Amino acid sequence: MASQWGQKAEELEISNKVAGLGLDKKHNQETDSDDVPDTPNAADTSLLMKIIRQGLVESKLDIEIQRKDPNSPLYSVKTFEALHLKPNLLKGVYAMGFNAPSKIQETALPTLLADPPQNMIAQSQSGTGKTAAFVLAMLSRVDSNKNYPQVLCLSPTYELAIQTGEVAAKMAKFCPEIKLKYAVRGEELPRGSKITDHILIGTPGKMFDWGVKFGMFDMGKIKVFVLDEADVMINRQGHQDQCIRIHKCLPSTCQMMFFSATYGTAVMQFAEIIVSNPIIIRLLREEESLDNIKQYYVKCKSAEDKYRAICNIYGVITIGQAIIFCHTRKTASWLSEKMSKDGHSVAVLSGELTVEQRIAVLDRFRVGLEKVLITTNVLSRGIDVEQVTLVVNFDMPMDMNRKADCETYLHRIGRTGRFGKAGIAINLIDSPQAMEICTDIEAHFGKKIQLLDIEDAEEIEKIGA
Ligand SMILES: Nc1ncnc2c1ncn2[C@@H]1O[C@H](COP(=O)(O)OP(=O)(O)OP(=O)(O)O)[C@@H](O)[C@H]1O
Numbered sequence: 001m002a003s004q005w006g007q008k009a010e011e012l013e014i015s016n017k018v019a020g021l022g023l024d025k026k027h028n029q030e031t032d033s034d035d036v037p038d039t040p041n042a043a044d045t046s047l048l049m050k051i052i053r054q055g056l057v058e059s060k061l062d063i064e065i066q067r068k069d070p071n072s073p074l075y076s077v078k079t080f081e082a083l084h085l086k087p088n089l090l091k092g093v094y095a096m097g098f099n100a101p102s103k104i105q106e107t108a109l110p111t112l113l114a115d116p117p118q119n120m121i122a123q124s125q126s127g128t129g130k131t132a133a134f135v136l137a138m139l140s141r142v143d144s145n146k147n148y149p150q151v152l153c154l155s156p157t158y159e160l161a162i163q164t165g166e167v168a169a170k171m172a173k174f175c176p177e178i179k180l181k182y183a184v185r186g187e188e189l190p191r192g193s194k195i196t197d198h199i200l201i202g203t204p205g206k207m208f209d210w211g212v213k214f215g216m217f218d219m220g221k222i223k224v225f226v227l228d229e230a231d232v233m234i235n236r237q238g239h240q241d242q243c244i245r246i247h248k249c250l251p252s253t254c255q256m257m258f259f260s261a262t263y264g265t266a267v268m269q270f271a272e273i274i275v276s277n278p279i280i281i282r283l284l285r286e287e288e289s290l291d292n293i294k295q296y297y298v299k300c301k302s303a304e305d306k307y308r309a310i311c312n313i314y315g316v317i318t319i320g321q322a323i324i325f326c327h328t329r330k331t332a333s334w335l336s337e338k339m340s341k342d343g344h345s346v347a348v349l350s351g352e353l354t355v356e357q358r359i360a361v362l363d364r365f366r367v368g369l370e371k372v373l374i375t376t377n378v379l380s381r382g383i384d385v386e387q388v389t390l391v392v393n394f395d396m397p398m399d400m401n402r403k404a405d406c407e408t409y410l411h412r413i414g415r416t417g418r419f420g421k422a423g424i425a426i427n428l429i430d431s432p433q434a435m436e437i438c439t440d441i442e443a444h445f446g447k448k449i450q451l452l453d454i455e456d457a458e459e460i461e462k463i464g465a
Contacts, residue, residue, distance in 0.1 A: 077106050083113060088174035089139055093132075096170055102129035102419070104281070105136075111279050112137035117223070117255035119275045121230070121268070123282035126261045126414020127384070134226050134257050135168045138199055141224045141255070144177040147196040149217040152246070153226040154204055156239055158184050158355040159362055160382045164228060165201045183207045185355050189216060204233070204242030212249055219249035229381050230258035231267045231407075234274070247274065261381075261414060262407040293391075293417040294463060296452040297427040297438050303331070306394055306428040307338055309454045313390075313426065314344070316460040320389040321365070323415050324374045327395035335394060336374045349375040380411040388416045393427045396437040404440035424463055426452065 077083055080093050104124035111118055124130055138151045155161040161184050172178045183202025195217040210216045227233045233243050256275045300306045326332040329350040336348040347370040349361045365373045366385050397408035416423030429435050442449045453459050
């Protein structure tokens with residue numbers, strides 16, 4: 001298995017090129033250099049059909065489970081107690097205010113914690129508690145008597161790695177014996193160091209350097225390998241290479257956990273090749289529920305007009321916090337200047353900031369020092385700020401062909417409506433092309449995106465209700 005990924009990756013790359021699936025090296029129109037595209041937007045029904053045809057569907061209600069290993073009993077739990085966690089871990093879970101597991105947690109955790117360990121590819125919508133699911137599994141697998149890294153968790157960005165580490169630290173609040181280290185830019189270790197922490201959470205480049213290049217820990221002793229936002233990790237140029245090289249060095253006994261809110265067909269096929277005998281859990285497409293997020297579009301004539309639309313909305317409804325997504329850094333800084341001048345408390349987060357600056361901006365936003373965060377796709381994934389009630393697409397997400405990027409859309413609007421809360425998404429449409437993207441997104445998810453008349457205060461008021 002050690003060399004499987006590389007070899008299979010090449011095979012798949014070739015077959016995908018032939019099939020025109022375009023798994024690799026896809027670039028976005030986004031000029032922010034940190035913003036490269038997610039996954040292909042191919043209709044994603046073939047895998048589901050395959051699963052249904054093979055009669056592998058466990059539950060068609062709202063989660064679909066594909067069981068590859070007929071010997072693996074799959075069951076779900078309704079309480080955290082039923083997982084038989086270490087008492088101090090359970091205490092940590094409750095201290096976080098989690099009373100009962102979410103759907104993905106109740107379905108994934110029994111399998112993730114079972115012995116012998118089983119590999120998993122899981123997909124569940126933004127904000128449904130995937131992080132807590134894999135973090136709990138990571139913490140449960142650590143043997144704190146052994147002072148070396150046993151768990152690796154890879155995230156696509158610095159911010160996400162830090163956020164995941166913070167969730168892990170909270171959850172392990174009563175387990176001080178478990179040591180966690182960030183493998184991210186800025187964390188430097190002298191050559192020849194030996195890492196003694198149990199869990200490493202980081203980005204692929206640093207993890208590769210520490211584990212593979214400089215041998216600061218023994219890759220052969222890794223028991224758990226987690227890929228968060230797995231679809232971009234195995235699809236995006238740069239991440240893909242590093243992840244492949246790390247994966248190649250892992251022992252065949254290592255438990256693989258791949259998590260994301262979205263997987264395109266080609267990416268899922270690829271994931272199935274590199275993860276042996278995975279249990280696959282995914283929400284049914286129609287259950288990629290956007291029900292708790294009300295979606296609107298506003299017709300605008302220009303960028304100025306879009307700006308006016310935002311001001312009108314702000315003038316009428318009470319908004320907790322908002323994230324506004326722009327296509328380029330330039331638009332983001334233009335918009336932030338305008339909003340600041342008009343007295344809004346605004347922060348900007350885009351790829352040109354240093355990682356420290358980005359974390360500082362996010363921290364301020366998290367504690368509510370700024371009400372509005374203007375950003376690019378750099379922040380479309382994973383970032384969890386509970387009070388965000390509004391997401392604005394100042395520019396619609398598009399792929400390299402300037403067509404609707406539905407996956408990025410789902411990740412972007414998933415910054416609101418976290419964990420079943422209500423949220424609002426507003427799309428500002430200033431061209432026929434933007435309208436086409438909006439219509440395609442509507443058709444893709446089968447969820448209505450309603451026209452909002454920005455001059456009609458009464459109508460705006462209703463959306464805030
Ligand atoms: N069992 C639970 N009970 C209550 N709140 C929970 C539970 N599990 C997770 N949460 C909260 O729900 C929010 C979303 O969780 P999380 O960030 O894990 O979502 P996610 O599925 O990883 O989202 P994304 O795809 O955007 O990364 C977080 O604020 C988290 O604290």
